Amino acid sequence: VLSPSPLFTTGEVEERVQKLSAASEKALAIELQLFEELVKDVMLHASDIARVARNLAELDVSLALATLAIDKNLCRPKIDDSLDFDIKGGRHIVVEETMNQGQSSTFIKNDCLMRQDTKIWLITGPNMAGKSTFLRHNELIVILAQMGSYVPAESAHIGIVDRLFSRVGAADDLARGRSTFMVEMVETAAILNQATERSLVILDEVGRGTSTYDGVSIAWAAIEHLHHVNKCHSMFDTHYHELTELEEQLQKLGCFTVKIKEWQDDIVFLHEVIAGKADRSYGLHVAQLAGLPKSVINRAQIILNGLESKKKQLKPTPRINELPLFAPQPALVSTPSLIEERLTTINPDCLTPRQAHELIYEFKDMLNKNIKI
Numbered sequence: 457v458l459s460p461s462p463l464f465t466t467g468e469v470e471e472r473v474q475k476l477s478a479a480s481e482k483a484l485a486i487e488l489q490l491f492e493e494l495v496k497d498v499m500l501h502a503s504d505i506a507r508v509a510r511n512l513a514e515l516d517v518s519l520a521l522a523t524l525a526i527d528k529n530l531c532r533p534k535i536d537d538s539l540d541f542d543i544k545g546g547r548h549i550v551v552e553e554t555m556n557q558g559q560s561s562t563f564i565k566n567d568c569l570m571r572q573d574t575k576i577w578l579i580t581g582p583n584m585a586g587k588s589t590f591l592r593h594n595e596l597i598v599i600l601a602q603m604g605s606y607v608p609a610e611s612a613h614i615g616i617v618d619r620l621f622s623r624v625g626a627a628d629d630l631a632r633g634r635s636t637f638m639v640e641m642v643e644t645a646a647i648l649n650q651a652t653e654r655s656l657v658i659l660d661e662v663g664r665g666t667s668t669y670d671g672v673s674i675a676w677a678a679i680e681h682l683h684h685v686n687k688c689h690s691m692f693d694t695h696y697h698e699l700t701e702l703e704e705q706l707q708k709l710g711c712f713t714v715k716i717k718e719w720q721d722d723i724v725f726l727h728e729v730i731a732g733k734a735d736r737s738y739g740l741h742v743a744q745l746a747g748l749p750k751s752v753i754n755r756a757q758i759i760l761n762g763l764e765s766k767k768k769q770l771k772p773t774p775r776i777n778e779l780p781l782f783a784p785q786p787a788l789v790s791t792p793s794l795i796e797e798r799l800t801t802i803n804p805d806c807l808t809p810r811q812a813h814e815l816i817y818e819f820k821d822m823l824n825k826n827i828k829i
Contacts, residue, residue, distance in 0.1 A: 521605045530606035538615040541570040541689050545610030548593035564727040568594050574710040576683055576690045580697055580734040581714035583742040586727040587693045591658045595622060598656055617656045621647040624660040637665030648681050657690040672696045683708060700733040795819055
C-alpha cells in the first residue's frame with residue numbers, strides 16, 4: 457500500500473499566499489475605515505438628509521395620488537366638522553380596476569346619503585348582489601378623504617370621522633379558544649362599546665354564527681343600540697329579513713336593497729342600491745353558480761319548497777312590537793262565580809253569629825263540590 461504523497465511547496469508559493477492573506481485583511485480594514493467616515497459624514501448632515509427624505513416621500517405620495525386622481529377620474533371631497541355623510545356616484549376603485557383589466561362590465565356607481573334623518577342603512581338583498589362591496593367602497597372613500605386624497609365618487613361631503621369600525625368576514629382564533637362566532641361577538645362588542653356619534657360603523661352579517669332566533673335577536677338588539685346609544689352613521693348588511701320591521705320603529709333607520717332582474721328562472725344582478733326591502737336571498741342560485749351538483753340543487757329546491765309551504769300553513773308569528781312585552785294586554789272578562797252571586801245577596805250587618813257560621817259551611821260545601829268560586 458502506497459502512503460499519501462507529501463505536500464510539496466516552494467518559497468515563492470508561500471510568499472504569494474502570505475501576500476494574498478495580507479491583502480484581504482488590508483481591504484477589510486480599508487472598508488471599515490471608509491464606512492466609519494461615511495457614518496460620521498451622515499451624522500453631521502443627519503437633519504438635512506432626513507428633511508430631504510421627508511420631502512421626497514411627500515412628493516412621491518402627492519404625485520402618486522395626483523396621477524391616480526387624473527387617471528381614475530376621482531373627485532375632491534368636502535371635509536368639515538359637520539355630521540354629514542353624502543356620497544354620490546361612489547365606486548370601489550380596486551374592484552373597478554380589476555373589472556377594467558378583465559374587460560368585463562363596468563362598475564355600477566351608487567349613492568350613499570346618511571343624513572340626520574337616516575343615519576342607519578339596513579341593507580338586504582340576494583347573495584352576490586354586491587352588498588359587501590357597497591359597504592367597503594364607502595369605507596374606503598372615508599379613509600382616502602381623511603388622508604387627504606381625492607376619492608372615487610362624483611361628489612363627496614363627509615364630516616370628520618373619529619373612528620371607523622368594520623365587522624366584516626368570518627375568522628376564528630382557536631389558539632385563544634375563540635370560535636368564529638366568539639370572534640364575531642368580540643368585535644361587535646368592541647364596536648358597540650366604543651363607537652361615538654362621529655364614528656362610521658360597517659357591520660356585515662352580525663349574528664350569522666349561531667341559530668336563527670339567537671342571531672336575529674342579537675342583530676335586532678345591536679341595531680337598536682346603534683340607534684339609541686351610539687347614534688353614529690352605520691351600514692348594516694343582513695339576510696335576516698325580519699329586521700326590516702325596524703324601519704317602522706326606529707326614526708333614523710332606512711331600509712335599502714340591491715336591485716335585481718328575474719328572467720327565465722334566472723336572476724341578473726344589477727348592482728344598484730335602492731330604497732326598499734328584499735324578501736329572498738337566492739342562496740340556491742349562488743350555490744348553483746358555485747358548482748354544487750345538480751342533484752343537490754334539485755333536492756335543496758324540493759326541501760325549500762316544503763319548508764316555505766309549511767311556514768305558510770302555520771299561524772303567523774306576531775311581530776316583535778306586537779308581543780305582550782311591548783303592547784298592553786286586553787282586560788280579562790269573566791262571569792261572576794256562584795259564591796260571588798251569593799255574597800251580593802247577604803248583608804253582613806244583619807247576620808247572627810249562627811247564620812255567619814252556617815254561611816261559612818255553605819261556601820266550604822261549594823268548594824268541596826268543585827263549584828267555580
